[in-house]
Amino acid sequence: MKKDLKRLLTVLATNIRRLRKDKQLSQEGLAELTGLHRTYVGAVERAERNVTLSTLTSFARALNTSVPDLLLDEGR
Amino acid sequence: MKKDLKRLLTVLATNIRRLRKDKQLSQEGLAELTGLHRTYVGAVERAERNVTLSTLTSFARALNTSVPDLLLDEGR
Numbered sequence: 001m002k003k004d005l006k007r008l009l010t011v012l013a014t015n016i017r018r019l020r021k022d023k024q025l026s027q028e029g030l031a032e033l034t035g036l037h038r039t040y041v042g043a044v045e046r047a048e049r050n051v052t053l054s055t056l057t058s059f060a061r062a063l064n065t066s067v068p069d070l071l072l073d074e075g076r
Numbered sequence: 077m078k079k080d081l082k083r084l085l086t087v088l089a090t091n092i093r094r095l096r097k098d099k100q101l102s103q104e105g106l107a108e109l110t111g112l113h114r115t116y117v118g119a120v121e122r123a124e125r126n127v128t129l130s131t132l133t134s135f136a137r138a139l140n141t142s143v144p145d146l147l148l149d150e151g152r
Contacts, residue, residue, distance in 0.1 A: 005133045008143055012129070053088070053147075054126045057081045067084055068144040071129075 001050075009047040011073045012056075017045050018074075019063040033062035077126075085123040087149045088132075093121050094150075095139040109138035 001009075020030050027045065031038040035058060043049045044059075056067045063070075077085075096106050103121065107114040111134060119125045120135075132143045139146075 002130075002133065004137065005130050008129055008133060050128045050130045052126045052128050053084055053132075054078075054081050056129075057078065057084060061080065068147045071144045071147070 005050070006047065008071060009050070012051070012070055013045050013047040015065075015070050015072075015074065016041075016059055016063065019065060020045075023063065030059075030062060034058040081126070082123065084147060085126070088127070088146055089121050089123040091141075091146050091148075091150065092117075092135055092139065095141060096121075099139065106135075106138060110134040 016030075020027070025033070027041045028038050031041045034041070034055075036055065040049065044051060044055075053067065056070060060067045060070055092106075096103070101109070103117045104114050107117045110117070110131075112131065116125065120127060120131075129143065132146060136143045136146055
């Protein structure tokens with residue numbers, strides 16, 4: 001996997017996990033909210049999946065944020 | 077297609093087209109830079125394709141921008 005894609009997926013994974021925990025949701029709970037499979041949510045949180053914008057809008061809606069914000073590196 | 081996905085794809089399409097024209101690139105030129113097919117670039121610029129983060133990193137690299145910036149609505 002290309003380096004800048006891996007970096008972006010890692011930022012996404014970190015943001016999803018943080019926002020999910022802020023809402024005291026399990027991966028299973030987030031899976032239910034998004035309509036995605038629990039194992040898929042886990043794979044995204046491990047930065048293993050090359051997600052689509054469609055999937056990102058589902059995460060953004062469930063976590064009350066925007067797609068660009070899900071991709072922004074908070075640590076920078 | 078869901079409304080917020082369509083909105084996001086339209087923002088992306090507008091941004092790619094604007095940045096491509098700023099660089100005086102044709103869709104064919106952008107296709108060469110990204111390694112994507114010319115007809116695919118055209119479909120993205122018509123907001124018809126649900127693109128992946130991998131594809132977005134290719135566009136961002138070719139257009140000297142970041143993936144979050146490609147998804148931000150400049151008009152807002």
